[in-house]
Amino acid sequence: MSDVLISTAGLSKHYPVGTGFFRSQHKVIRAVDGIDLEIRERETFALVGESGCGKTTLGRVMLRLIERTEGAVHYRGQDLHALDEPAMRAMRKKLQIVFQDPFASLNPRKRVKDILAEPLRAHAYGTRAEIEERCGELLDMVGLRRQLLRRYPHQFSGGQRQRIGIARALANNPEFVVCDEAVSALDVSIQAQVLNLLRDLQEQLKLTYLFITHDLSVVRQFADRVGVMFLGRMVEVGTTEEIFAKPRHPYTMFLMSAVPRPDPHQRNRERPLLTGDIPSPMNLPSGCRFHTRCPFAQAICRNEEPALSDRGGHTVACHFPLDQ
Amino acid sequence: MTNRDILLSVRNLRTEFKTLNGPVRVVDGVSFDVGRGRIVGLVGESGSGKSITALSLMGLVPSPPGTVSADSIILDGTDLARLNSDEMRRKRGREVSMVFQEPMTSLNPVKTMVQQVGEPLAIHTNLNKRAIREKVLQMFETVGIPEPKARLDVYPHQLSGGLRQRAMIAMGLICEPKLLIADEPTTALDVTTQAQILRLMMALRERAGTAIIMITHDLGIIAEMCDEVNVMYAGQIVEQAGVFDLFDRPSHPYTRGLLASIPKATEKRTAERLNSIPGVVPNLAKLPAGCRFHPRCGDAMPICKLKQPELTDLGNGHKARCWLHDKEGAKA
Numbered sequence: 001m002s003d004v005l006i007s008t009a010g011l012s013k014h015y016p017v018g019t020g021f022f023r024s025q026h027k028v029i030r031a032v033d034g035i036d037l038e039i040r041e042r043e044t045f046a047l048v049g050e051s052g053c054g055k056t057t058l059g060r061v062m063l064r065l066i067e068r069t070e071g072a073v074h075y076r077g078q079d080l081h082a083l084d085e086p087a088m089r090a091m092r093k094k095l096q097i098v099f100q101d102p103f104a105s106l107n108p109r110k111r112v113k114d115i116l117a118e119p120l121r122a123h124a125y126g127t128r129a130e131i132e133e134r135c136g137e138l139l140d141m142v143g144l145r146r147q148l149l150r151r152y153p154h155q156f157s158g159g160q161r162q163r164i165g166i167a168r169a170l171a172n173n174p175e176f177v178v179c180d181e182a183v184s185a186l187d188v189s190i191q192a193q194v195l196n197l198l199r200d201l202q203e204q205l206k207l208t209y210l211f212i213t214h215d216l217s218v219v220r221q222f223a224d225r226v227g228v229m230f231l232g233r234m235v236e237v238g239t240t241e242e243i244f245a246k247p248r249h250p251y252t253m254f255l256m257s258a259v260p261r262p263d264p265h266q267r268n269r270e271r272p273l274l275t276g277d278i279p280s281p282m283n284l285p286s287g288c289r290f291h292t293r294c295p296f297a298q299a300i301c302r303n304e305e306p307a308l309s310d311r312g313g314h315t316v317a318c319h320f321p322l323d324q
Numbered sequence: 325m326t327n328r329d330i331l332l333s334v335r336n337l338r339t340e341f342k343t344l345n346g347p348v349r350v351v352d353g354v355s356f357d358v359g360r361g362r363i364v365g366l367v368g369e370s371g372s373g374k375s376i377t378a379l380s381l382m383g384l385v386p387s388p389p390g391t392v393s394a395d396s397i398i399l400d401g402t403d404l405a406r407l408n409s410d411e412m413r414r415k416r417g418r419e420v421s422m423v424f425q426e427p428m429t430s431l432n433p434v435k436t437m438v439q440q441v442g443e444p445l446a447i448h449t450n451l452n453k454r455a456i457r458e459k460v461l462q463m464f465e466t467v468g469i470p471e472p473k474a475r476l477d478v479y480p481h482q483l484s485g486g487l488r489q490r491a492m493i494a495m496g497l498i499c500e501p502k503l504l505i506a507d508e509p510t511t512a513l514d515v516t517t518q519a520q521i522l523r524l525m526m527a528l529r530e531r532a533g534t535a536i537i538m539i540t541h542d543l544g545i546i547a548e549m550c551d552e553v554n555v556m557y558a559g560q561i562v563e564q565a566g567v568f569d570l571f572d573r574p575s576h577p578y579t580r581g582l583l584a585s586i587p588k589a590t591e592k593r594t595a596e597r598l599n600s601i602p603g604v605v606p607n608l609a610k611l612p613a614g615c616r617f618h619p620r621c622g623d624a625m626p627i628c629k630l631k632q633p634e635l636t637d638l639g640n641g642h643k644a645r646c647w648l649h650d651k652e653g654a655k656a
Binding site: 050051188190216220222257261273275277 | 369484486515516517518519522543544548568571581583586587599600601602604605
């Protein structure tokens with residue numbers, strides 16, 4: 001379990017934006033800003049945070065679907081950015097992604113068999129018959145009937161489409177799959193079906209997941225380890241157990257307490273709530289990015305950005321981590 | 325609840341849409357009450373008819389293709405089902421108003437905040453511009469918009485999602501309606517913002533006694549906010565109960581399935597699989613015979629395939645539409 005499959009070192013993605021008259025002022029949005037991360041073989045690593053925190057961008061930069069600005073991504077020790085085009089293309093078989101919106105991520109003009117065959121053809125999987133057979137196999141794997149191969153995406157429900165999206169990602173036997181809000185668009189009863197499927201597939205195919213989501217309840221049930229992002233930075237990383245039982249970063253604590261609990265008997269529990277809005281990523285606060293909303297902030301928080309540091313097996317970027 | 329405490333009483337609401345394949349009944353015989361100052365939840369999955377129920381109450385279902393009928397929709401003594409569209413327009417925004425899901429698309433991008441938030445006042449009262457501006461400013465303070473003065477003359481795109489939703493709520497409440505219908509008011513927002521908005525709505529209920537119909541797919545929100553709950557499935561209410569009763573003694577197999585399938589943020593990860601409800605929500609144009617839930621139900625009996633169950637009273641205002649709780653079903 002402890003072998004590192006994919007890791008990043010100082011990984012950043014900055015977007016230049018023009019503002020002002022004729023876009024004459026140039027600013028930079030630091031969508032992902034200096035992320036060091038290790039994901040181990042066969043684990044489910046959840047990346048959580050609010051919209052705009054950079055979690056989707058991080059997932060895509062790790063797959064090199066977006067080029068990085070700085071830093072490195074290593075996959076089984078291999079520097080992905082050192083690979084040339086053909087080598088990277090071959091590598092893509094191992095690195096796949098399942099997208100959020102099952103309505104937008106499947107081409108409405110293609111039949112399911114063509115959607116599934118596309119990645120197979122791209123990597124010269126085999127003869128037509130072999131590809132056809134593999135497509136049927138993929139549908140079996142995700143719990144859909146083979147007879148559905150000739151249908152179009154609009155003939156499926158949201159949950160079924162998400163299964164097709166998963167089948168497509170699995171076509172070339174990947175090792176690492178990024179699930180970018182893969183169940184967020186689904187109703188709860190369907191969400192549970194798809195999560196069970198993802199868990200079974202992980203078991204069967206020895207997959208490693210980077211599970212990007214804003215839904216903390218799903219994380220608790222599904223992930224081994226969790227990374228919490230805030231404005232492009234990783235603020236806390238730990239096992240799911242630790243993060244939920246003893247959040248050390250104030251932001252993580254507020255995030256957890258904001259989740260509504262499906263139990264009316266707990267409605268009067270003490271709930272510390274954050275006030276205010278997330279600062280604009282174009283005008284980042286000085287020092288710790290969270291200090292403008294943090295009730296525990298001190299002078300040092302305004303001046304010095306805390307680095308991620310190991311505090312007993314669980315890393316936190318905070319000058320005054322919570323002690324619970 | 326005595327009659328005096330009931331603000332809204334809906335009886336046998338039916339909404340149909342004409343489609344190429346004939347009429348489809350999206351809301352089928354929905355009846356419920358909302359007490360004064362109470363928060364009543366409508367919960368269900370996509371396609372269960374909860375949003376159309378709200379639009380039907382507001383008289384906002386486009387016709388054609390929609391037709392809304394009801395035995396009665398009594399809001400504070402007036403039967404909304406008998407009003408013509410002009411009379412309904414005078415109620416809307418003043419006595420009953422609505423907050424929509426998408427704060428981006430439901431605000432007009434070319435009007436300033438004070439123009440649109442103040443619009444209900446301009447329509448329903450004879451306040452002058454200055455007085456309206458003053459009222460909007462007060463309302464912005466009430467809903468917790470920081471620097472409220474600076475937000476009066478800006479356009480929606482200049483505000484964050486959370487602020488836009490606060491402005492929507494301000495607009496909904498500006499004429500001090502007796503009833504606010506909130507359709508997934510926080511679904512598009514982040515959790516920390518969601519928690520702020522929900523807290524705000526509870527505070528407004530405390531202060532002004534506004535009753536709220538809370539439409540959501542999130543049972544967590546129901547558990548945090550509501551006094552009574554209606555669970556909808558395929559256009560019908562399948563279970564109706566006080567919030568504690570519903571979570572402690574869910575009586576319809578669909579409600580039980582829903583509760584079991586929520587991943588709980590407070591529960592440890594288990595090696596076990598999550599419970600899920602097999603199958604998918606039925607197509608409203610091709611509903612199964614008998615109980616609409618029977619193809620997905622683990623407790624289905626022969627009678628469930630033949631005859632539709634009625635809402636059975638289980639006592640204490642708790643009702644479920646299931647043969648398991650019906651005398652006839654017990655005999656069968």
